[in-house]
Amino acid sequence: MAREIMHDFCTTCRKETSYKLYKRKIHKVIKDKEYEFEITVAKCDECGSDMDIPGLLDKNSDEVDRQYRDAEGLVGIDDIQKLIDIYNIGKAPLSLALGFGEITITRYLLGQIPSKEYSDVIRKALSSPKHMIELLKQNKDKIGDAAYKKAIKAAEEVARLFCVSDKMLLTISYIFEQMREITPLALQKILYYIQGIYIVSYGEPLYEEDCMAWVHGPVYEGVYNLFKDFKYNPIEDDRFAIFKNRFEELSEQEKAVIDLVINTFGKYSGKVLEDITHEESPWKNARMGYEATESSREKISKDEIKKYFSYIAEKFGVRSEDSLNAYIQSFM
Ligand SMILES: [Zn+2]
Known part of the structure; x- marks a missing residue:
C-alpha cells in the first residue's frame, strides 16, 4: 500500500526532511504504580532523531490517558x-x-x-x-x-x-465483547443455550427471565424489545455502549459457560440455531397446538429447559466444546 510521505522541519538536520511514525513503549509511574504505555513518535528519515510534529503531543497524551483508564478499568x-x-x-x-x-x-x-x-x-x-x-x-x-x-x-x-435482569445485561455485555458480530436472532439462541447449559451444570438458572416459544424459536422478550430495530442485521449501535465492560461483574464460572456456548453454538448463524431449537422438545412442547407460523406467547419453563439439557448432558455432555459440537453435529 502506497504511503503518503510526510515532511516537517528537523531541528537536528536544520532543514525540511521526511519522517515516519513509529510506536514506542514508555514507562510511567502514576500513583506509585508503574505502567507501560504505547505512544507514537516521528523519526527523521535522515538523522533518526525524534521530531516534534504538530498535534502529536496531544494525540499521545490522549492515548496515554485512554490506556491508563483501560488498565485501571476507569470510565472515559x-x-x-x-x-x-x-x-x-x-x-x-x-x-x-x-x-x-x-x-x-x-x-x-x-x-x-x-x-x-x-x-x-x-x-x-x-x-x-x-x-x-x-x-x-x-x-x-x-x-x-x-x-x-x-x-x-x-x-x-x-x-x-432496559427491562431485563442485571444478569442478562451482564451476559449480553460479555457476548458483545467476545463476538464481533451478532444478529438479534443469533443472540436469542445463544442466550437460550447459555441458560440451558448453566441450569444443568449448576442446578440454577443464570438469569431469572423465562423465554417464550415464538415462531422463530425461544425468545427472551425484554431482549427482543431492546434490539428489534436491527431486524435481521447485526447489532451495532452506540446506544449499547451502556453494556461496555459490565461483564467484569460476572464470575469465572458464569463466563466459562458463556465462552463454551460462544465457541460452539456461536459459530452458527441465527437461522441454523433456530432450526436446531425447532427440533428440541422445550420449544416443540410449548408450541403444541400452534401452527408453524402462528404467534404464541407460551412460556418455556425453566424446568422444561432443565429436563431437556439434562438429556443433552447425559447423551453428549455439556462441559466441553467437543461434547457440544457433537450435539450440534447430530442435527447436520
Ligand atoms: Zn534530521
Whole structure:
C-alpha cells in the first residue's frame, strides 16, 4: 500500500526532511504504580532523531490517558458525556445525584481522571437505569425540582427499554465483547443455550427471565424489545455502549459457560440455531397446538429447559466444546 510521505522541519538536520511514525513503549509511574504505555513518535528519515510534529503531543497524551483508564478499568470522558445525554441531566445536578461534589463531573469532563470508586459509581449509573432512578430519588432535594423531573423522566424511559435482569445485561455485555458480530436472532439462541447449559451444570438458572416459544424459536422478550430495530442485521449501535465492560461483574464460572456456548453454538448463524431449537422438545412442547407460523406467547419453563439439557448432558455432555459440537453435529 502506497504511503503518503510526510515532511516537517528537523531541528537536528536544520532543514525540511521526511519522517515516519513509529510506536514506542514508555514507562510511567502514576500513583506509585508503574505502567507501560504505547505512544507514537516521528523519526527523521535522515538523522533518526525524534521530531516534534504538530498535534502529536496531544494525540499521545490522549492515548496515554485512554490506556491508563483501560488498565485501571476507569470510565472515559465519553462515558460521562453519555451519562449526561442518556439521563438528560446537567453537570451539576448529575454530580449531586451521584453523591459527588457539585463540580466533580465538570472536572472529569475537562480531563481529570476519576478514582476507581467514583468511576464505578458512574459506570453503575450508566449501565443501570434502575439504579440511576434510585440515586435521583435519594438526592432529589439537592438536585432541584426542574432538573429532577427532567432526569427522572429520561431515566424511566431508559429503564423501560432496559427491562431485563442485571444478569442478562451482564451476559449480553460479555457476548458483545467476545463476538464481533451478532444478529438479534443469533443472540436469542445463544442466550437460550447459555441458560440451558448453566441450569444443568449448576442446578440454577443464570438469569431469572423465562423465554417464550415464538415462531422463530425461544425468545427472551425484554431482549427482543431492546434490539428489534436491527431486524435481521447485526447489532451495532452506540446506544449499547451502556453494556461496555459490565461483564467484569460476572464470575469465572458464569463466563466459562458463556465462552463454551460462544465457541460452539456461536459459530452458527441465527437461522441454523433456530432450526436446531425447532427440533428440541422445550420449544416443540410449548408450541403444541400452534401452527408453524402462528404467534404464541407460551412460556418455556425453566424446568422444561432443565429436563431437556439434562438429556443433552447425559447423551453428549455439556462441559466441553467437543461434547457440544457433537450435539450440534447430530442435527447436520
Ligand atoms: Zn534530521
